[in-house]
Amino acid sequence: MDGYMADDGYMAGRHASEDSPAHKLYLWIECLHEIMDRFLDEFTYEEWEHEYCARELPELEEHLLDFCKGDDGSDSNAIFIESVAVYLGETLLEEAGGRWDWDESVGTDGLPVVCPDPVLGLEPVVPLLLVGQAVTERTGRVFATVARLLRKAVRTRQREHPEWWPKRVPTPWVYYGCLLTAADTAYRWRNARMLDYLNWWAKEAGGRERWHFTPESLDRLEVLLRKSFPTVEDYYEASDEPFWVMAAWYVGQCIVERKGAQWQYRGVNPDAPPGTWHAEDGYWAGAVFVNQRLRYDGHAELLPVMLRAVVAGESLRDVVDRFPDRVPEGEYVWGEPTWPTALWPLVRPEHLETPALPPVTGEELKELEEADDLAGPDWEDNYRLNTWLAERRQAFPAWAEEAGGGTAEWDFSPQSLDRLEGLVRGLFRTYEEISASQDDPFLVGAAWYFGEVQVRQCGAVWRRRPQPSDEPHLYDVPMVAGPEPDSGDDDEYGEDPDEDDDDHIHLCDPLSGLRALFVHGPEERLRNALKAYG
Numbered sequence: 001m002d003g004y005m006a007d008d009g010y011m012a013g014r015h016a017s018e019d020s021p022a023h024k025l026y027l028w029i030e031c032l033h034e035i036m037d038r039f040l041d042e043f044t045y046e047e048w049e050h051e052y053c054a055r056e057l058p059e060l061e062e063h064l065l066d067f068c069k070g071d072d073g074s075d076s077n078a079i080f081i082e083s084v085a086v087y088l089g090e091t092l093l094e095e096a097g098g099r100w101d102w103d104e105s106v107g108t109d110g111l112p113v114v115c116p117d118p119v120l121g122l123e124p125v126v127p128l129l130l131v132g133q134a135v136t137e138r139t140g141r142v143f144a145t146v147a148r149l150l151r152k153a154v155r156t157r158q159r160e161h162p163e164w165w166p167k168r169v170p171t172p173w174v175y176y177g178c179l180l181t182a183a184d185t186a187y188r189w190r191n192a193r194m195l196d197y198l199n200w201w202a203k204e205a206g207g208r209e210r211w212h213f214t215p216e217s218l219d220r221l222e223v224l225l226r227k228s229f230p231t232v233e234d235y236y237e238a239s240d241e242p243f244w245v246m247a248a249w250y251v252g253q254c255i256v257e258r259k260g261a262q263w264q265y266r267g268v269n270p271d272a273p274p275g276t277w278h279a280e281d282g283y284w285a286g287a288v289f290v291n292q293r294l295r296y297d298g299h300a301e302l303l304p305v306m307l308r309a310v311v312a313g314e315s316l317r318d319v320v321d322r323f324p325d326r327v328p329e330g331e332y333v334w335g336e337p338t339w340p341t342a343l344w345p346l347v348r349p350e351h352l353e354t355p356a357l358p359p360v361t362g363e364e365l366k367e368l369e370e371a372d373d374l375a376g377p378d379w380e381d382n383y384r385l386n387t388w389l390a391e392r393r394q395a396f397p398a399w400a401e402e403a404g405g406g407t408a409e410w411d412f413s414p415q416s417l418d419r420l421e422g423l424v425r426g427l428f429r430t431y432e433e434i435s436a437s438q439d440d441p442f443l444v445g446a447a448w449y450f451g452e453v454q455v456r457q458c459g460a461v462w463r464r465r466p467q468p469s470d471e472p473h474l475y476d477v478p479m480v481a482g483p484e485p486d487s488g489d490d491d492e493y494g495e496d497p498d499e500d501d502d503d504h505i506h507l508c509d510p511l512s513g514l515r516a517l518f519v520h521g522p523e524e525r526l527r528n529a530l531k532a533y534g
Contacts, residue, residue, distance in 0.1 A: 009099070010169070011273065021110060025102040028112045030277045032086055033173040033182075034266075038293050039083035040179045042262070043067075050176045052091045054151065054374040057143035060084060061134050068135055068337035073330035075295045078342035081131055088143055089114045089127035090174060096120060096150040097166025107347045117166035120153045128347060129356035135337045136352050141365070146357050148368040162383040165467040173269060173278065186265035189288045194253070201246040213254045215317060221247060222316040225307060235311045239304050248303035251320065252290045259323040261290040261298070292323055296342060299323045380481075382466035388478055389462060392448040399445035410449065412456045417526040420446060424514055431518040438511055450526060451480040451510035458533035459483045460508070475509075482506035482533050506532050 010029045013022025040050055049056060064084050068077050089100065089112070097117030104110035106126050113124040125146060134142040158164055173179075202208040205224065211217050225247075229235040238244050255261045268286040272279035279285060284302070292298025299322050310316045339349060360368070379385070400410045403423060410416055424446060428434040437443050454460040460480040469476050482505050508529055517524050 014273075014276070021102040021104055024110060025100065025112070028102065029100060029171065032090075032171055033178070033278070034293075035083055035086045036090075036174045037179050037182050037264075038079070039087060040176075041183050042294065043080050043083060050179070052087070052094045053376055054091060054095055054144070054147040055376065057088070057091060057147055057374065058140065060087065061140050061143045064131065064134060065138055065140065065337050068340075070332050070334050071338070071340070072332045074327055075340075075342050078296075078340040079294060081135070081340065081343065082128070085127040085131045086174075088130060089125075090171060092116070092125055092127070092147065092150060093168045093171070095147055095166075096122065096154060097168040099169035100171065107351055108345060111346065116150060116153070117168070119164075120150075120157065120166065122150070122153055125150075126356050128343075129351065132339060132347055132352040133355050133357055135339055137355075138337060142357055144374060145360060145365065145368065147374065148372045149358070149360075151372055152368065158383075167470075170470070172272075173267075178267070182265050182267055185267070186263040186288050189265070190249070190253075190263045194249075197242070197246045197249075201243060201250070204243060205247075211250065213250075213257050218251070218254060218316045218320060221250065222310055225310050225316075229311045232308050232311050235308055236304075239307070244307070248307055251306055251316070252303050255290045255301075255320055255323055258326075259292060259320070260294070260326045261292045261300075261323060262294070264289055264291045264293065264300075290323075295324070295327070297324055377466035379463040379466060380461050382464070384466060384468070385462060385464035385478060388464065389448075392445065395441070395445060396449075399442065399449070402442060403446075412449075412453050414453070414457060414527055414530055417450070417453055417530075420449060421517065421526045424517060428518065431515060434515050434518055438515070443511070443514070447511040447514055448478075450513060450529070451478070451508065454480045454508060454510075454529060454533070458530055460506075460533065477509055477511060479507055479509050481508075508532070 010026060013020060013024070013026035016023040016026070040048070044050065064081070067080055071077055092114050093099070096114075097120075098115045101113050101115045101124065102110055103113045103124060103126070106113070106129065111126055111128055113126050115124045116122045130142060130146060134140075154166055198211075199208060202211040205211065206220070210220055225235070229238070235244075239248075252261075252263070256263065265288045266278065266282070266284045266286070268280050268282075269278040270280070272282070272285075274281050276282060277285065284300075287302055289300055289302045291300035293300075301319075301322065306316075306319045309319050339347075339352060396410075397407055400407045403410060403420075409419070424434070424443075427442075428437070434443070451460075451462065455462065460482055462478060463481050464478045465476050484505065513526065513529055517526070
């Protein structure tokens with residue numbers, strides 16, 4: 001996912017005409033990190049999983065309808081709706097593969113669309129129009145229905161090609177880990193200075209009583225800047241010094257408090273081409289800044305740039321006033337969810353009259369819902385796992401003969417693990433040696449046997465990722481997992497008050513367990529794996 005639109009067509013429109021679909025698509029893809037970062041930071045609760053999974057869609061649509069019931073006259077409803085459209089689009093790409101594209105025939109002047117994997121032969125989906133349909137119809141079933149239709153097409157193909165999974169073009173920098181890092185960077189930067197340095201800096205700058213984020217304090221800082229730096233070059237030489245970093249933070253915090261801006265950080269992507277938003281030479285990349293990201297007419301500034309402008313002769317109050325004042329709070333109007341007027345340049349009300357979701361009868365909807373509960377792919381029952389297990393069971397008699405004693409000797413008992421351990425220690429001498437042979441059929445059979453003992457003795461189950469991963473760093477091997485914890489003693493909310501928050505289902509990679517024999521020394525025993533199940 002870190003690859004930055006390389007060879008996938010998303011970069012093709014970077015230098016195209018500004019009015020071309022290719023350029024609009026390029027700009028859209030560049031915006032998605034900011035939209036999802038804002039969605040995670042401003043519009044979701046702490047427990048939101050943000051995994052782009054179909055099972056989240058009913059909750060997402062419920063949240064949409066609830067959020068849009070009220071309107072305070074700000075841009076928040078429209079911005080939230082756009083965020084939901086991106087999240088929905090990314091979720092559909094996870095389900096049916098494919099890529100984002102730009103369709104000039106929809107909306108006012110074209111809109112981004114999701115094109116499923118071409119093998120499926122499906123029409124493009126317009127996420128923003130689907131969100132509009134959900135807001136208009138208020139059934140709470142639009143998002144789940146479109147996901148079920150796509151999943152039905154995938155299942156239909158997999159009945160003939162069980163090893164096939166839809167392929168998608170990765171969207172750069174929208175996965176949860178990247179978004180969390182960006183949000184955490186701004187949070188830590190802001191709070192480190194607020195908690196650790198404010199009192200120190202204020203004392204150095206004339207006393208804490210002079211610095212309470214007022215307009216008058218900006219005048220004092222302006223005087224201090226001009227007194228300290230005759231030229232812009234002088235300021236730049238000192239801008240990384242703690243005192244002046246803190247001064248820049250102070251101006252930023254004034255804007256946050258007085259103008260309704262937010263702290264933000266845009267990380268550097270080493271794969272980004274020069275001149276793009278996340279490249280090392282990008283204007284905003286690798287820096288913390290303040291941004292009025294919850295309004296369409298909002299302003300953003302890098303902190304040192306604002307102080308440089310003051311040294312160059314501009315009033316600090318004028319620099320701060322580049323940010324529009326807070327919009328006067330209007331009366332919060334409650335009612336049925338409506339389509340915000342701020343989105344009319346993209347989608348006017350007449351564009352919502354024709355449902356974006358293909359017509360589905362009540363009987364068809366019932367059939368879709370009964371066939372698919374929107375749960376994720378089953379890690380314990382899928383083609384990849386079942387094929388591997390069938391191969392291992394078929395090869396077991398020959399493996400047992402080669403190991404000595406045949407199937408009578410290898411009876412899946414705890415005692416047989418001692419024989420397996422002795423066999424492995426006799427065949428290999430070092431961790432490097434066994435790691436180099438991890439694909440050897442005999443060692444694969446030994447790993448299966450080790451896992452199968454845990455299945456038969458401890459109630460563990462085999463599990464494997466249903467879909468081969470496109471990301472090489474993701475672990476993708478057959479594993480055994482302990483049974484689900486017994487929830488019989490849970491309280492009325494389904495939670496066990498005595499359960500440790502760190503408790504989790506036990507997982508074991510049998511092949512890693514065999515390799516571990518050569519890491520921890522003679523005290524490492526295979527039969528110890530059975531104790532982990534309690």
